[in-house]
Amino acid sequence: MSTAIETTIKFEVFRYQPDWDEPTYQLYDVPYREDWVVLDALNYIKDTVDGTLTYRWSCRMGVCGSCGAMVNGYPKLTCAAFLSEYMPGPIRVEPLVNFNVERDLVTSIEGFMEKLESVQPWIIREDGATDDLKSEYLQTPDQHAAYQQFSMCINCLLCYAACPVSSHSDEFIGPAALALAQRYNLDTRDEGVEQRRDVILKDEGIWECSFVGECSAVCPKHVDPAGAIQQAKMTGAIDYYRRLLMPWTVKS
Amino acid sequence: MDGEVLTQPVFRSLGWTWWTKRPSYALVFLRETSSVFIAVQVVLVLVLLHKAGQPAADYQAYLDFLWNPGMVVFHVVSIAFALLHTYTWFNLLPQTIAIRVMGRRIPGLLLVAPQFGAWAVVTGLIIAWVWWVGAG
Numbered sequence: 001m002s003t004a005i006e007t008t009i010k011f012e013v014f015r016y017q018p019d020w021d022e023p024t025y026q027l028y029d030v031p032y033r034e035d036w037v038v039l040d041a042l043n044y045i046k047d048t049v050d051g052t053l054t055y056r057w058s059c060r061m062g063v064c065g066s067c068g069a070m071v072n073g074y075p076k077l078t079c080a081a082f083l084s085e086y087m088p089g090p091i092r093v094e095p096l097v098n099f100n101v102e103r104d105l106v107t108s109i110e111g112f113m114e115k116l117e118s119v120q121p122w123i124i125r126e127d128g129a130t131d132d133l134k135s136e137y138l139q140t141p142d143q144h145a146a147y148q149q150f151s152m153c154i155n156c157l158l159c160y161a162a163c164p165v166s167s168h169s170d171e172f173i174g175p176a177a178l179a180l181a182q183r184y185n186l187d188t189r190d191e192g193v194e195q196r197r198d199v200i201l202k203d204e205g206i207w208e209c210s211f212v213g214e215c216s217a218v219c220p221k222h223v224d225p226a227g228a229i230q231q232a233k234m235t236g237a238i239d240y241y242r243r244l245l246m247p248w249t250v251k252s
Numbered sequence: 253m254d255g256e257v258l259t260q261p262v263f264r265s266l267g268w269t270w271w272t273k274r275p276s277y278a279l280v281f282l283r284e285t286s287s288v289f290i291a292v293q294v295v296l297v298l299v300l301l302h303k304a305g306q307p308a309a310d311y312q313a314y315l316d317f318l319w320n321p322g323m324v325v326f327h328v329v330s331i332a333f334a335l336l337h338t339y340t341w342f343n344l345l346p347q348t349i350a351i352r353v354m355g356r357r358i359p360g361l362l363l364v365a366p367q368f369g370a371w372a373v374v375t376g377l378i379i380a381w382v383w384w385v386g387a388g
Contacts, residue, residue, distance in 0.1 A: 016262055023262055073273065100261035108261055142355035164277065167266035211344065212280045227347035234348060 007032040009083055010090035011041060013053065016101050023101070025092070026050070030083075038078040038086075038093060039067050042105075055105035062220055065156030069105050070094040075158035075218045096161035112157060115173045118199050119181035124192025137189040150183035150228050152221040159215035159225050171204040175215035175225030178206055182228040185235075194251070197239075206232045283340045286333035293330050342367040 008029045016023035028049055030041040039057055046053045057067040060079045067078045072092050083091070099107035159175035160166045166174050173181075181200050184190045200206055209229045216226040243250050266273065271281035296318070303314040317323065345367065346360030 018261070095264065097264045097266055100263050102261055142352070145355055145357075146350075146352065164266055164270040167270060168268075210280075210284065212277065213344070213347070214274070214276055214280075216347070217276065224347065227350070230344075230348040231350055 009041070009087065011045065012090050012092040013042075013045070013104070014092075014094040014101075015053075015104055017103055027090075032083055032087065034084055036083045038069070038071055038076070038081040038083065038091065041083060041091070042078060042093070053105075054103045063154060065154030068096050068156045068158050068161070070096060070161065075161035077156060077158070077220050080220060096157055098160050098163065098166045099157070107157075109157065111170065112155075112160065112174070112177070115177045116155070116180065119173065119177050119184075119196055120192055120199075121177070121180040121184055123184065123187060123190045124195055125189075126191045139188055143188045146188075147183045147186035150179050150186070150223055150225075153180055153183075153223050153225075154221055156220065158218045158220065159223075162214040162218040164212055164214075165208055165210060169204065169208060172208045173199070173205050175209075175229065176223075178209070178232065179223055179225035179228035182232045185232070200232060201236050206236060209233075279340070282333070283337055286337040289326075289330040289333040290337060292326075293334070338371065342371070 009032045011028040011030050012025045013028060014023060015026045028045050030044055033040070036044075039060060042053065042055055042057075046055075055067070055069070055078075057079065058064040059066075062077055062080050065077070068075060069078050070076075070093070071078065071081045072086060073094075075096055078093070093105065095101045095105045095107045099109065099111075102108050153176050155176060157176065163172075163175055165172050178200065181196050185193050185196060185200075206229050209226070211226060211230060213226045216224045219225065271277045300314065300318075303311045318327075342364055345363045349363060351358050351363070
């Protein structure tokens with residue numbers, strides 16, 4: 001009887017419980033499967049080795065945006081990070097940086113939710129007509145294409161983990177929220193540019209971005225938040241000079 | 253535990269050495285650092301213009317200062333930074349400006365190439381002017 005030697009890959013997983021003084025790294029050996037992603041390995045660990053491991057996941061297909069983590073130091077969706085890319089290992093899995101860690105790989109996203117809400121990422125009508133849910137606002141394919149890329153955000157927060165500005169400023173609204181603000185500002189059905197203006201143009205808004213661009217590099221949906229922010233800067237600068245030089249064109 | 257909720261979140265950040273953690277971060281750091289060298293260059297040129305209106309001895313003393321070995325090294329480093337800054341910023345333009353024609357965003361190359369073209373033309377004109385002044 002012959003026994004095939006199973007290939008394994010070593011995992012170093014960040015562990016932290018609220019009543020611990022310090023986080024630690026725990027080592028696990030996981031069977032290597034060519035079609036497995038890091039999330040499969042985490043599920044293997046939780047199901048067969050250590051049921052206390054805590055992490056978020058849902059769709060397993062890069063849509064829900066809940067399984068983001070640092071994989072060997074880079075922000076990745078663990079459902080899209082194939083083990084084959086990291087062979088022979090080890091693979092270090094940590095919670096997304098620039099967020100508070102609640103437990104193991106689970107981060108607190110309360111701060112982000114507040115920032116997201118502050119930019120009012122929904123269609124605003126001056127007449128409030130969207131409240132009746134009956135109004136229809138037509139849009140051409142070209143008008144839709146103008147903001148479509150920025151509407152692909154799944155709030156996975158990889159961009160925040162890649163952003164050095166977010167790392168040093170709690171107040172910075174950050175890539176995803178600013179990209180979504182730009183998405184609605186570009187939407188021809190929206191009339192909320194003025195309502196978002198103060199939040200977007202404040203010091204902690206677009207002007208705090210130093211165009212590192214790594215947010216766009218790590219975005220799994222190719223949203224290009226860095227581009228959205230720079231385009232908002234361009235619009236903001238033009239708007240500033242318009243208000244300065246042609247104040248009569250500004251709506252009161 | 254007496255009902256006490258233990259929540260002591262740990263904050264993990266990229267830290268102040270963030271720019272050492274990835275080549276892409278290091279490139280951005282160098283790009284931003286280049287601004288310092290370019291700003292100093294601008295000051296040196298402004299002082300040169302000022303000295304041009306001063307007595308010849310003052311002007312020559314300033315030229316001698318610019319030619320000392322330390323300043324030559326500074327200028328070599330500055331030109332490298334200026335080239336890096338220009339190259340990286342030119343390539344970032346397509347992200348900054350979204351021009352749509354017939355419903356489609358125009359290719360980034362159409363925004364980047366004219367900048368490099370204009371850069372080459374202006375550089376050529378300056379070299380020709382310096383050569384012409386030198387020959388005259």
